[in-house]
Amino acid sequence: GGREIEEVIFLFKEINPMIQKLYGSPPQRNAVVRLLKEFGHEKLESMIGALPKINAQQYWPKSTTPVQLENNFAYYMAKKAEMETSQKSSKIKVAII
Numbered sequence: 388g389g390r391e392i393e394e395v396i397f398l399f400k401e402i403n404p405m406i407q408k409l410y411g412s413p414p415q416r417n418a419v420v421r422l423l424k425e426f427g428h429e430k431l432e433s434m435i436g437a438l439p440k441i442n443a444q445q446y447w448p449k450s451t452t453p454v455q456l457e458n459n460f461a462y463y464m465a466k467k468a469e470m471e472t473s474q475k476s477s478k479i480k481v482a483i484i
Contacts (some may be wrong), residue, residue, distance in 0.1 A: 391428065392419045396453060398435040402442060403451040418453035 396419060398404045407413040408447060422431050434456065442449045450456040 392416050395419045415453045418457045
C-alpha cells in the first residue's frame with residue numbers, strides 16, 4: 388500500500404538526502420510498485436542497500452531514485468554477469484599458469 392511505497396522511497400535517503408520531496412511523485416511511486424512486484428520488499432531493500440557501492444563504480448549510471456534504479460537495473464545485471472565471467476576467466480588463467 389501507500390505506506391510501503393513511502394518506506395521504500397525512504398530507503399533511498401542515504402544516497403539522496405532530499406528523497407522526501409519525491410514521496411508524492413507519481414513516476415517514483417509507480418516505479419516502486421513495479422519494483423516491488425518484480426522483486427518483493429526484501430530483495431528490493433537489499434538492492435537499494437547496495438546502491439552506495441554501485442554508485443561508486445566509475446562509468447556506471449547512478450541511481451538515487453526508484454525511477455533511476457528501475458531504468459538502470461538491466462545495465463547493473465549485465466555488468467555483474469560480466470564481472471563474474473571475468474573473475475572466473477582470471478581464476479582459470481591462474482590455474483593454468
